[in-house]
Amino acid sequence: QVQLVESGGGLVQSGGSLRLSCAASGRTFSRNVMGWFRQAPGKEREFVAAISWSGSSTSYADSVKGRFAISRDNAKNTVYLQMNKLKPEDTAVYYCAADLKTFGVVRSSGNNYDYWGQGTQVTVSS
Numbered sequence: 001q002v003q004l005v006e007s008g009g010g011l012v013q014s015g016g017s018l019r020l021s022c023a024a025s026g027r028t029f030s031r032n033v034m035g036w037f038r039q040a041p042g043k044e045r046e047f048v049a050a051i052s053w054s055g056s057s058t059s060y061a062d063s064v065k066g067r068f069a070i071s072r073d074n075a076k077n078t079v080y081l082q083m084n085k086l087k088p089e090d091t092a093v094y095y096c097a098a099d100l101k102t103f104g105v106v107r108s109s110g111n112n113y114d115y116w117g118q119g120t121q122v123t124v125s126s
Contacts, residue, residue: 001025001026002024002025002026002027002115003024003025003026003117004022004023004024004096004097004098004115004116004117005022005023005024005025005117005118006020006021006022006094006095006096006117006118006119006120007020007021007022007023007120008020008021008120009094009120009121009122010121010122010123011123011124011125012086012122012123012124012125013124013125014086014087014088014124014125014126015085015086016086016124017082017083017084017085017086018083018086018122019080019081019082019083020036020080020081020083020094020096020120020122021078021079021080022034022036022078022079022080022081022096022117023076023077023078024077024078024079024098025077028074028077029077029079029098029115030053030074030077031053031103032053032098032099032100032102032103033050033051033052033053033098033099033102033103033104033105033106033107034050034051034070034072034079034096034097034098034099035047035048035049035050035051035096035097035098035099035106035107035108035110035113036048036049036050036070036079036081036094036095036096036097037094037095037096037097037110037113038090038092038093038094038095038122039092039093039095039119040089040091040092040093043092045095045110046061047061047108047109047110048060048061048064048068048081048094049061049064049068049069049070049081050070050099050106050107050108051070051071051072051079051106052103052104052105052106053074053103053104054104055071055072057104057105057106058070058106059106059107059108061108063089064083064090067083067084067085067086068081068082068083068084069081069082069084070082079096081094081096083122086122086124087124088124088125088126089124090122090124091122091123091124092121092122093119093120093121093122094119094120094121094122095116095117095118095119096116096117097110097113097114097115097116097117098113098114098115099112099113099114100114100115101114
């Protein structure tokens with residue numbers, strides 16, 4: 001059974017940091033693009049960041065550029081999202097996802113992703 005399991009969410013004050021992890025099991029995603037998305041209450045899911053299989057190519061939403069960093073450890077089948085300088089507007093459920101159709105081209109549309117985790121809650125207090 002293929003699973004993506006996010007962890008690392010929680011409650012943090014504005015300006016603080018969190019590091020999210022996404023551990024994959026059931027198959028390797030070391031040759032696939034991985035992404036992070038988020039969904040705040042009452043809002044649509046939005047793209048946060050994505051990374052190519054080698055880590056050489058990354059993409060970020062404008063709202064998180066310079067504050068968030070995506071990385072991966074293919075040996076551990078795990079993707080990370082380091083979130084710094086958090087703002088209340090970053091509050092959302094964060095999901096990781098795998099795009100099976102490409103290994104080098106990072107894409108921001110959630111429709112391109114095939115596997116999704118169940119999400120981890122991030123709450124930033126002001």
